[in-house]
Amino acid sequence: MKSSSLECDAVVFDFEDSVAPDEKQNAREKLRAFLAGPNRPKCEIAIRINALSSEWGTEDLLAARACEPNAILIPKVEGVQSVSDVERALSEMDAPESIGLWAMMETPRSILNAGAIADHARDPSSRLDCLIVGPNDLAKETRIIPGPNRANLAPLLLQVVLAARAGDMTVLDGVSNNFKDLERFAAECQHGRELGFDGKTLIHPAQIDAANRFFGPTEEEIAEAEAIVAEFAKPENSTRGVISMSGKMVERLHLEIAQDLLSRARLIRERT
Numbered sequence: 403m404k405s406s407s408l409e410c411d412a413v414v415f416d417f418e419d420s421v422a423p424d425e426k427q428n429a430r431e432k433l434r435a436f437l438a439g440p441n442r443p444k445c446e447i448a449i450r451i452n453a454l455s456s457e458w459g460t461e462d463l464l465a466a467r468a469c470e471p472n473a474i475l476i477p478k479v480e481g482v483q484s485v486s487d488v489e490r491a492l493s494e495m496d497a498p499e500s501i502g503l504w505a506m507m508e509t510p511r512s513i514l515n516a517g518a519i520a521d522h523a524r525d526p527s528s529r530l531d532c533l534i535v536g537p538n539d540l541a542k543e544t545r546i547i548p549g550p551n552r553a554n555l556a557p558l559l560l561q562v563v564l565a566a567r568a569g570d571m572t573v574l575d576g577v578s579n580n581f582k583d584l585e586r587f588a589a590e591c592q593h594g595r596e597l598g599f600d601g602k603t604l605i606h607p608a609q610i611d612a613a614n615r616f617f618g619p620t621e622e623e624i625a626e627a628e629a630i631v632a633e634f635a636k637p638e639n640s641t642r643g644v645i646s647m648s649g650k651m652v653e654r655l656h657l658e659i660a661q662d663l664l665s666r667a668r669l670i671r672e673r674t
């Protein structure tokens with residue numbers, strides 16, 4: 403119920419690790435009833451299933467498909483097969499093409515196979531369009547101690563970002579468990595944005611404001627982007643590949659970045 407009123411871009415409903423084994427069936431039934439009702443959230447909806455190879459996976463996928471979410475989130479992806487198995491199962495269920503797939507990158511093999519997963523996402527028949535880091539499982543499986551500001555995890559996080567860019571996917575940073583420590587959370591958002599993530603997954607409503615603040619374009623960035631667009635729109639710059647603005651070299655690639663930033667800012671404005 404609460405999910406319908408939150409100022410977030412997407413809500414992920416979980417059948418996996420936050421649901422106890424004895425509660426799995428109850429969770430599926432409750433979610434189906436909720437999403438069929440009047441309080442279905444208007445934002446994007448994703449449903450995290452248990453791995454298809456687990457005892458709950460197939461029932462989860464059937465329930466998730468029936469809810470017609472925007473995406474199904476596959477946990478503990480190991481490689482391309484974890485994705486293609488779900489794609490095949492969805493085809494056999496005649497799932498609409500509108501249901502995309504998101505993948506949790508949270509096992510050592512998911513990181514080692516990130517390039518192959520990106521190549522798979524580029525195949526036009528693939529549903530995969532988003533990668534999400536799972537820092538809890540990653541730390542558990544690798545025994546890496548993340549350290550201050552996750553310095554020891556950063557090399558792995560960057561591989562997920564690289565794979566997402568190579569596969570033309572969205573990439574979301576992992577959750578921050580200390581939901582009462584908003585200062586630490588803000589630092590983690592800043593770090594995530596600097597690493598190249600498009601956004602952050604959250605566990606608690608208290609984290610939404612900071613995530614929106616850090617991952618949305620700032621007024622300063624919008625003003626700078628508008629200035630770049632305006633400068634290149636001048637007739638004298640129409641054939642120039644590079645211009646100088648306030649002592650800085652600005653190329654057409656910066657124009658593309660500015661246009662992309664402005665279209666994201668427009669989307670955010672339209673949504674609020």
Ligand SMILES: CC(C)(COP(=O)(O)OP(=O)(O)OC[C@H]1O[C@@H](n2cnc3c(N)ncnc32)[C@H](O)[C@@H]1OP(=O)(O)O)[C@@H](O)C(=O)NCCC(=O)NCCSC(=O)C[C@H](O)C(=O)O
Nearest residue numbers: 404405416420508535536537538539540576577605606607
């Ligand atoms: C972390 C929590 C268990 C904390 O719960 P609690 O102590 O009950 O929080 P509050 O009392 O502060 O709750 C305040 C209000 O907010 C609502 N609330 C809390 N969390 C959520 C939420 N996630 N979505 C919607 N609403 C939420 C409460 O109902 C209160 O409402 P009100 O009464 O109106 O004030 C708890 O936050 C929680 O369970 N969070 C979600 C955990 C989760 O989703 N886990 C799965 C994802 S984590 C993951 O993916 C890890 C990854 O796989 C990895 O390996 O790293």
Ligand SMILES: [Mg+2]
Nearest residue numbers: 508536538539
């Ligand atoms: Mg996990």
